[in-house]
Amino acid sequence: MTDTVAYPGPGCVVEFLHSDRPQAAWVLDESGSRLRVLTLSQREMKLPAGRILPWAGPGCDPSLSRAEALETITRHDARRAELAASVDVDEIWSLAQGEVDRADAAWFAQLLWDNPDVDHVAAMGRALISHKTHFKFQPPHFDVHTEEKVQARLAELETVRRRERVTAAGQAFFQDLWAHRMKGRAKPGEPEDPEVRDALAGILRGAIADRLQGPELVMWNTLRKPLPDHPLQGLILAMAWGLVPEHHDWHLDNEGYDWGDAWSAPFASLAEARARDLDAETGEPEPGPWLSIDSATTQDIDDAFAIKRDGHGEGGYRLRLALACPGLHWEFGSDLDLAVRERASSVYLPEGSSHMLPEAYGLGLYSLRAGAVVPALVMDMRLDAGGVLESMEPRLSWVRVEDNTTYEKAEAALTEGEALGPGHENDLNGPLAMALDLARTLRRRRIEMGAVVVDRPEPKITLSGEGARTRVDIEPQPECEAAQAVVSEFMILANCAAADWAVERDVPVLFRTQSSPLPRDAAGIWTAPEDAFRVVKMMSAAITEPHPRPHATIGVDAYCPVTSPLRRYTDLLNQVQMLSVLRFGSPAMDRDKLESILPHVNSRLDAATRIQRYRPRYWKLEYCRQRKNESHAGVLVDAEGPLATVALTDVQIFVRAPRAMFGDKLVPGQRFQVRLHRVNPMLNEIRVAEAWEE
Numbered sequence: 001m002t003d004t005v006a007y008p009g010p011g012c013v014v015e016f017l018h019s020d021r022p023q024a025a026w027v028l029d030e031s032g033s034r035l036r037v038l039t040l041s042q043r044e045m046k047l048p049a050g051r052i053l054p055w056a057g058p059g060c061d062p063s064l065s066r067a068e069a070l071e072t073i074t075r076h077d078a079r080r081a082e083l084a085a086s087v088d089v090d091e092i093w094s095l096a097q098g099e100v101d102r103a104d105a106a107w108f109a110q111l112l113w114d115n116p117d118v119d120h121v122a123a124m125g126r127a128l129i130s131h132k133t134h135f136k137f138q139p140p141h142f143d144v145h146t147e148e149k150v151q152a153r154l155a156e157l158e159t160v161r162r163r164e165r166v167t168a169a170g171q172a173f174f175q176d177l178w179a180h181r182m183k184g185r186a187k188p189g190e191p192e193d194p195e196v197r198d199a200l201a202g203i204l205r206g207a208i209a210d211r212l213q214g215p216e217l218v219m220w221n222t223l224r225k226p227l228p229d230h231p232l233q234g235l236i237l238a239m240a241w242g243l244v245p246e247h248h249d250w251h252l253d254n255e256g257y258d259w260g261d262a263w264s265a266p267f268a269s270l271a272e273a274r275a276r277d278l279d280a281e282t283g284e285p286e287p288g289p290w291l292s293i294d295s296a297t298t299q300d301i302d303d304a305f306a307i308k309r310d311g312h313g314e315g316g317y318r319l320r321l322a323l324a325c326p327g328l329h330w331e332f333g334s335d336l337d338l339a340v341r342e343r344a345s346s347v348y349l350p351e352g353s354s355h356m357l358p359e360a361y362g363l364g365l366y367s368l369r370a371g372a373v374v375p376a377l378v379m380d381m382r383l384d385a386g387g388v389l390e391s392m393e394p395r396l397s398w399v400r401v402e403d404n405t406t407y408e409k410a411e412a413a414l415t416e417g418e419a420l421g422p423g424h425e426n427d428l429n430g431p432l433a434m435a436l437d438l439a440r441t442l443r444r445r446r447i448e449m450g451a452v453v454v455d456r457p458e459p460k461i462t463l464s465g466e467g468a469r470t471r472v473d474i475e476p477q478p479e480c481e482a483a484q485a486v487v488s489e490f491m492i493l494a495n496c497a498a499a500d501w502a503v504e505r506d507v508p509v510l511f512r513t514q515s516s517p518l519p520r521d522a523a524g525i526w527t528a529p530e531d532a533f534r535v536v537k538m539m540s541a542a543i544t545e546p547h548p549r550p551h552a553t554i555g556v557d558a559y560c561p562v563t564s565p566l567r568r569y570t571d572l573l574n575q576v577q578m579l580s581v582l583r584f585g586s587p588a589m590d591r592d593k594l595e596s597i598l599p600h601v602n603s604r605l606d607a608a609t610r611i612q613r614y615r616p617r618y619w620k621l622e623y624c625r626q627r628k629n630e631s632h633a634g635v636l637v638d639a640e641g642p643l644a645t646v647a648l649t650d651v652q653i654f655v656r657a658p659r660a661m662f663g664d665k666l667v668p669g670q671r672f673q674v675r676l677h678r679v680n681p682m683l684n685e686i687r688v689a690e691a692w693e694e
Helices: 065-083 089-096 106-110 118-129 147-183 192-209 214-224 233-241 250-255 262-281 336-341 357-367 407-416 431-448 481-505 528-540 569-585 591-626
Strands: 013-018 023-030 034-039 042-047 101-105 135-139 141-144 292-293 303-309 319-326 347-349 352-354 373-383 389-401 403-406 452-454 460-464 469-475 510-514 522-528 542-547 631-638 643-648 655-658 671-680 683-694
Touching: 013 034, 013 065, 023 042, 023 118, 034 065, 065 118, 089 106, 089 118, 101 106, 106 118, 106 522, 118 135, 118 250, 147 192, 147 214, 147 233, 192 250, 192 469, 233 542, 250 591, 262 336, 262 357, 262 373, 262 542, 292 407, 303 347, 303 431, 303 481, 319 431, 319 481, 336 569, 336 591, 352 373, 352 403, 373 481, 373 569, 389 481, 389 569, 407 431, 407 481, 431 481, 431 522, 460 683, 469 591, 481 569, 522 528, 528 631, 528 643, 542 591, 542 683, 569 591, 591 655, 643 671, 655 683
Parallel strands: 292 403, 452 522
Antiparallel strands: 013 023, 023 034, 034 042, 101 141, 135 141, 292 303, 303 319, 319 373, 347 352, 373 389, 460 469, 510 542, 631 643, 631 671, 643 655, 671 683
């Protein structure tokens, strides 16, 4: 190797790093540890000697003119660039592997050239500096990265390149999509690069679900920076692109809830095995007649009852409740259990239903379908004439339900004497009427104990059409007070009986509690909107916990939900615990394990509840938006403070507006007609334009 100098002085060609790239220069003079140099751009700079790269040279005549010095460094720079371009850094790195952990540029130059001069050394240094994936420059040496580190750095570099490619193409595309959606401009064409297209689509889906993190979150923040602020930017862009349909339910994405039944595909073979197990185990069904009462659209039927007068006591009742039994053969901690626990609850929305269990289980194997012999957890209860529970004996059994009737049919049978079918020919005086007598007795007892019954029926929401042409219609549900009282009171009775049974035997289960007491004047049945609003404000939130405490609103000392095992994970869990004690003498899950999973169970239950709450409200607001010039009947429910609250009775939502809009003297219960404006279902916004008293 020739032409190198130990210490650069006047007339020497040197290089220094600028913007992370080597730059050639000519030393004009030096003073102590500082050099004055001439650069290729004909600028003079003062540099600390420490900035000079460790391949100084060649040393030339310091008396050369400025033009000659510039020509010299230009010539060497061009040669070094050409030599550096010829260096295969991967090959150099491979040759160095196993030989050295670190070396200077001269050592690496000798791997490629015989007797390398200073331009060869400088060229090698330039090449190695530009490949930080393989080498780390720590003057005067280069550290040789390991295979593992090289692969990690290459992956990191590719991530950066991908991010730059996606953001460069995506910013303009997203701005055009926004203009298409918000300003009615032409829809832009998609990015041609499929990798970019897929990356942008994934980012938008992640933004809708609020699940972005790491590099994707960085890209999303860059992509959306030119756009106007909006809390649902991702959803708007995705709808404009066509990734999701108009009226997409973003709450499902946000809560991580898989709609439909596709999620259950991995468990299809398990469902088939369970079907074979049930066929082999089917026993003689208990005598009935068994009757279930549900909505007309219900397919996951998880309860039925049989009732008669109790021969053991004067005027008493023997009530048997049959509960669907998916807990039979259930295994806590299995893949199916974990998937169902993540769903936590079935979700029933105007656009359809999504079930907690695989449909093969909840709508097929275990549903109490009329005519099918299915397993059931039977709660055999005896009550006196005053509705006091004297005993409850649970057992695993088999039942054949005679009739899956609807609330409407049951109501007609109770109020008009219409027959339901075999076993119910004279329902005004038969088992169904007996069930209603007991239900009303049970309700009176609960109200005496402080129970609050809010009768505020939800309207029926019907959707027609698709996408942007979806039409929303709302109408009152048929009144089925008697039939609904039978079902609700029997379910409350069963859940209270299950709680007492578990407490007596110290079985770990989950309880639903609401321990904050209510004022005595809150007890009763409330139907007027202003009364319902008042008492609901008094209620504290109910919680799910492993300890028995009172449930103030229901008016009971302990409440263990067990009656909806096809629809709620808490009920399924409690059923499995009861069945395990009945069959094997001990619960399937101990108390420590139960308490360890409870936070996640509560979190997922809350998620399902938010979906169930917000989505119907979205459609109610869309109904109002589609009828923005129409007025709605409203009842003043609260006049405290600067804003008055009105219940819109046709859609069952509350709106607030300045008190002055409703007049001077306001009294809860006043009737108004209300016209709305600025209704935005996506943002859950609604404003009152005007109101006048009826």
